[in-house]
Amino acid sequence: MIMGAYFKDLFGGFWSLIVGLAITIKYFFQPVVTLQYPHESLKMTPRFRGHIDLVADPGTGEPLCIVCGMCQRSCPSGCISLKGEKPEGAKKKVLTAYTLDFTRCSLCGLCVESCNFGAIDFSKEYNLAGPSREAYVFDLLKRLKDRRSNADADA
Numbered sequence: 697m698i699m700g701a702y703f704k705d706l707f708g709g710f711w712s713l714i715v716g717l718a719i720t721i722k723y724f725f726q727p728v729v730t731l732q733y734p735h736e737s738l739k740m741t742p743r744f745r746g747h748i749d750l751v752a753d754p755g756t757g758e759p760l761c762i763v764c765g766m767c768q769r770s771c772p773s774g775c776i777s778l779k780g781e782k783p784e785g786a787k788k789k790v791l792t793a794y795t796l797d798f799t800r801c802s803l804c805g806l807c808v809e810s811c812n813f814g815a816i817d818f819s820k821e822y823n824l825a826g827p828s829r830e831a832y833v834f835d836l837l838k839r840l841k842d843r844r845s846n847a848d849a850d851a
């Protein structure tokens with residue numbers, strides 16, 4: 697009886713070793729899904745909502761924003777502040793400042809929906825980090841210019 701229990705334990709342990717090894721071998725030959733973050737980043741899905749960003753005119757690289765202020769008025773959290781001016785002789789206002797206080801943003805999307813010019817959209821930023829609240833107050837006009845400079849440098 698004691699010998700029977702001994703062999704049962706022995707074969708039970710051996711079987712669990714075989715099952716474990718089979719799973720290891722199965723995954724060993726499958727493609728690696730682990731990303732070496734922060735050296736590698738995930739590609740976000742098209743509907744992912746990061747903080748908002750200004751959209752540039754593909755032709756000129758300038759912001760599509762016409763400084764109507766609809767996004768600012770529609771934001772329930774008061775996160776957006778913007779400024780514009782009308783240069784001498786110009787027909788339209790030009791955006792001179794666009795700031796987002798992301799510490800108060802709920803990502804509700806009302807600003808994006810209210811913009812009739814497609815001038816703002818959600819970014820794909822998902823791994824933001826900063827030492828203070830001020831680090832989450834974004835100068836979106838500067839971000840747009842930086843993106844343009846980076847694109848020019850890559851070209």
Ligand code: SF4
Pocket residue numbers: 760761762763764765766767768778810811812813814815816
């Ligand atoms: S609603 Fe659009 S066009 Fe109007 S100020 Fe906001 S981003 Fe600019």
Ligand code: SF4
Pocket residue numbers: 748770771772773774775776800801802803804805806807808
């Ligand atoms: S997503 Fe909502 S809370 Fe955030 S800036 Fe736009 S309107 Fe405001």
